[in-house]
Amino acid sequence: MARTIKEIQDSIIDSLQQESGLSLSTSKVAEWRLWTYVFAVVVHTFEIILDMFRIEVDTLVEKVTPGTVRWYAEMCYRFQNGHELLFDDKKAMLYYPEDNPDARIIKVVAIREETNRLVIKAAKWDPDGNIVPLSLEERYNFTGYIDAIKFAGVDTTIVSTTEDKIRYNLEVYYDPAVPLTQINTDVSAALDTFKSSQGFDSMIYRQRFIDAVMDVPGVTTCNLLTMERKGATDEDFSPVDICAELESGYFEYDITSRLVFKSVKELEI
Known part of the structure; x- marks a missing residue:
């Protein structure tokens, strides 16, 4: 993990003072201190790049390593629907003779x-761009x-069925300095993003739902009164306490969900 600029600069200063044997100015605006800051920024930037590279490599390795969940x-x-898999005798691998993006029908996987x-x-x-089961x-x-x-x-x-339904009752407290119309639009967009960003584990987490709303600029706090899930084979909704598994791997919000906006000034202290 990349160190902070201050940590790097302090390390450089300590090394100079202990190993150089030079009599350095103690002024905080001394030129040599400015140079230690410049080098600290360069090293910090390089360490950030290394961290990003490590994350990218780890993600790729997990994806391409046969047998992992990401690989599947x-x-x-x-x-590719409608295309026959062939076997390559030289590489001992299955492959499609042609790459047809239009035949790649799978868009949601959990x-x-x-x-x-x-x-x-x-x-x-x-x-129309809606998520639907396979025929x-x-x-x-x-x-x-x-x-x-x-x-x-x-x-x-293999499971391919109609979407789960998520029903919520949510109170959102916002900063009155931000227009209500803007808060409404941004919260709705955040909820849509949360819906489309479900991971590979087919789970929905109550806290992540709250966090998605809390990340909206202008939202001070929120109160998720209830959260419920109903799968295709369920007779009725069941509460989501901490998390719940999505039967279909994806969901839509139920039309009876309740979203209420209140000024933070309405909070009772």
Whole structure:
């Protein structure tokens, strides 16, 4: 993790004072101190670049390492409906003879690791950009593809069903210096972003929902009174206390959700 500029500069100053044997000015605006700051900034920038490079490499390694959850997710996105997988005798790998982006129908993937089993939840986009389940034929083809690429001995279950419903009752307290219309627009956008940024684990977390709203400029605090989930096979909504697994791997907000905006001045202290 990158050190702060002050930490680096202090380290340089300590080394100079202990090892140089020079009589250095103690003035805080001495030229030599300015040079230590310049070098500290350069080193700090370099360490930030190294951190970013390490994160990028770790992400790529996790994605391309066969057998990891990210690898399975990446392979799901590479599925081409209606195209036959071929086997390369020289590389001992399965491949598609042509790359057809239009045939890559899988747009949403969530994977859950269970005992000796992977549950793969997948969906596609309809022409209007809405997330919808795979058709019977698409699901059959996708299941065959997964059976072909998966590791020997790994059991998989393919799930592609209609979205879960999330119903919430949320009070948002905002700074009255910010226009209510702006707060309303930004909070709605934040909720949409939260919905579309679900991870590979097909879980929804109550605190992350709150954090998404709290990150909106102008929002002082919020009170999530209730949060409930209903899957395709559930008869009714059930409360989300800390987190809940999404049956379909994705969700839509229920139209009966309640979002109320209040000025922070209305808080009772």
